[in-house]
Amino acid sequence: MTQPPTRADVVIVGAGTAGCIAAEILSRDAGRRVLLIEAGGLAPTPEELVLGRLPVGPGSPRVRVYRTTEGLAVPRGRGLGGSAAVNGGYFLRWHHRDVDALVAAADAPEVFSSASVADAYDVLDGGRCGGGSMSVHTVGDDDLSLAVTALESLLRTTQGSPVEPPWPDTGWMRVRTNRRDGARVTTWAAFTEPALRRPNLMVLTGTPVQRIRARSNRVHSAVTDVGEIVAADVLLCAGTFGTAEVLMHSAVADPDVFGRYATLGFGEHREMFVRYRVDDEVRTAAAEPPRIVLPTVGHTDDGCEIRFYNGDFADHIGGVQPSLPAVGVVAMTSTQRGVMRLDGAGRMRIELPGLSADDLVTMRRWAEGVGQMLTDTSMRGIVDPDSVTIDQPIATSQHACGSLPIGTATDALGTLGDIGGLRVLDGSLLPRSGRSGPHATVAMVALRIATVLSAGAPGSRLP
Numbered sequence: 480m481t482q483p484p485t486r487a488d489v490v491i492v493g494a495g496t497a498g499c500i501a502a503e504i505l506s507r508d509a510g511r512r513v514l515l516i517e518a519g520g521l522a523p524t525p526e527e528l529v530l531g532r533l534p535v536g537p538g539s540p541r542v543r544v545y546r547t548t549e550g551l552a553v554p555r556g557r558g559l560g561g562s563a564a565v566n567g568g569y570f571l572r573w574h575h576r577d578v579d580a581l582v583a584a585a586d587a588p589e590v591f592s593s594a595s596v597a598d599a600y601d602v603l604d605g606g607r608c609g610g611g612s613m614s615v616h617t618v619g620d621d622d623l624s625l626a627v628t629a630l631e632s633l634l635r636t637t638q639g640s641p642v643e644p645p646w647p648d649t650g651w652m653r654v655r656t657n658r659r660d661g662a663r664v665t666t667w668a669a670f671t672e673p674a675l676r677r678p679n680l681m682v683l684t685g686t687p688v689q690r691i692r693a694r695s696n697r698v699h700s701a702v703t704d705v706g707e708i709v710a711a712d713v714l715l716c717a718g719t720f721g722t723a724e725v726l727m728h729s730a731v732a733d734p735d736v737f738g739r740y741a742t743l744g745f746g747e748h749r750e751m752f753v754r755y756r757v758d759d760e761v762r763t764a765a766a767e768p769p770r771i772v773l774p775t776v777g778h779t780d781d782g783c784e785i786r787f788y789n790g791d792f793a794d795h796i797g798g799v800q801p802s803l804p805a806v807g808v809v810a811m812t813s814t815q816r817g818v819m820r821l822d823g824a825g826r827m828r829i830e831l832p833g834l835s836a837d838d839l840v841t842m843r844r845w846a847e848g849v850g851q852m853l854t855d856t857s858m859r860g861i862v863d864p865d866s867v868t869i870d871q872p873i874a875t876s877q878h879a880c881g882s883l884p885i886g887t888a889t890d891a892l893g894t895l896g897d898i899g900g901l902r903v904l905d906g907s908l909l910p911r912s913g914r915s916g917p918h919a920t921v922a923m924v925a926l927r928i929a930t931v932l933s934a935g936a937p938g939s940r941l942p
């Protein structure tokens with residue numbers, strides 16, 4: 480595109496998981512001019528999408544790295560496809576219990592009901608058989624490292640059969656991944672790219688939206704450094720950090736309208752690692768190309784996810800210091816909140832949520848249980864039993880969400896407070912940190928809202 484447009488009916492800010500779905504669905508109406516604006520560059524190459532490699536290491540052009548107050552780097556995908564272009568490729572639905580909470584929070588059965596949520600997941604993941612627009616497949620036996628194969632045998636003996644797709648539940652299960660020919664499938668490739676021939680769909684890359692301008696409590700335009708783009712409706716899909724940043728800069732310029740967004744909380748899945756050393760002979764025998772990062776998970780009754788990673792993160796992420804293979808223990812249902820705000824220089828300050836004493840006790844109990852699995856006699860010859868340690872530092876899962884939860888900060892269609900025409904459609908909307916990772920659910924929520932908006936339900940008509 481040579482000349483950036485100055486006007487559109489709908490501007491979508493951010494071409495990540497949610498933005499790409501919204502752009503395709505809203506541009507089905509040929510009379511609606513939809514402009515998708517992305518801060519980063521073009522879509523990744525097939526090599527960059529190889530599932531076993533995450534281009535999120537130091538210097539990667541595929542991410543923007545935010546820093547937390549405790550010094551952790553939190554990368555987010557940048558460029559067409561957003562975080563799905565760089566993520567681990569785990570694509571699991573929320574549990575029924577989490578969906579029930581979303582349906583209750585939204586309190587709008589025409590947007591979210593148990594049936595419409597299940598249908599939307601089916602569109603994305605193909606239901607029980609897999610497939611769907613995101614080409615979702617259950618991880619196969621040959622995707623497992625020797626250690627995870629042995630751990631699965633132990634799980635089968637002690638816990639019984641795995642939970643069958645498509646709904647995760649308490650128990651253990653193989654992960655489902657969004658992949659084709661060994662590469663991640665993004666919503667850019669699945670939704671927007673095939674729609675590019677539509678003359679009413681425009682895409683602008685390399686153009687960060689700085690802020691939103693409103694007039695008389697109605698959205699007026701998206702302000703970029705190549706000019707202002709006037710729109711009747713603006714959908715914020717810049718991800719939990721990106722959307723917060725746009726709103727915070729809007730609050731600096733116009734505190735009367737946006738002031739309430741100057742500070743925002745958010746949820747995260749914090750993680751503790753149980754490390755182990757693989758027996759030398761096994762390590763030599765297993766020197767193969769990197770597989771998927773995370774093939775198998777366990778979900779506990781008390782809201783933890785146990786992640787049986789295939790190996791060391793350094794096998795998957797360039798520039799990361801080699802460490803040891805790990806099993807992660809994650810507090811998925813923690814209610815602790817982090818904080819985002821701008822500092823005096825206008826930079827995002829991100830404070831990760833803490834963990835309550837109860838969360839820590841639960842995580843440590845499961846970490847000790849994982850330690851017992853790793854030292855079980857059935858693991859002899861694979862895991863060195865003297866090497867098992869529980870890491871003290873608590874890491875993040877890169878799953879920040881819920882800064883503008885449906886039913887609290889927005890209505891069921893993501894409308895922000897009383898600012899007419901301004902909606903949020905991305906991970907910011909999730910009303911809780913679900914028992915599974917967010918990717919499938921961010922996509923499902925965007926699919927539902929965009930579908931209802933596109934159909935022009937009463938009170939939700941777009942131009």
Ligand SMILES: Cc1cc2nc3c(=O)[nH]c(=O)nc-3n(C[C@H](O)[C@H](O)[C@H](O)COP(=O)(O)OP(=O)(O)OC[C@H]3O[C@@H](n4cnc5c(N)ncnc54)[C@H](O)[C@@H]3O)c2cc1C
Nearest residue numbers: 493495496497518561562567569688718721905906916918
């Ligand atoms: C390294 C990593 C691994 C992950 N692994 C998994 C996993 O295996 N399973 C899982 O369920 N979840 C995973 N996630 C989380 C999941 O990918 C995200 O929750 C999901 O993709 C978020 O979608 P989104 O639409 O909210 O935002 P994103 O997909 O992040 O999209 C936001 C887009 O907006 C753009 N943008 C930001 N600011 C602006 C601006 N001012 N103007 C214009 N554009 C802007 C960004 O460049 C980006 O393209 C992972 C995330 C990361 C970062």
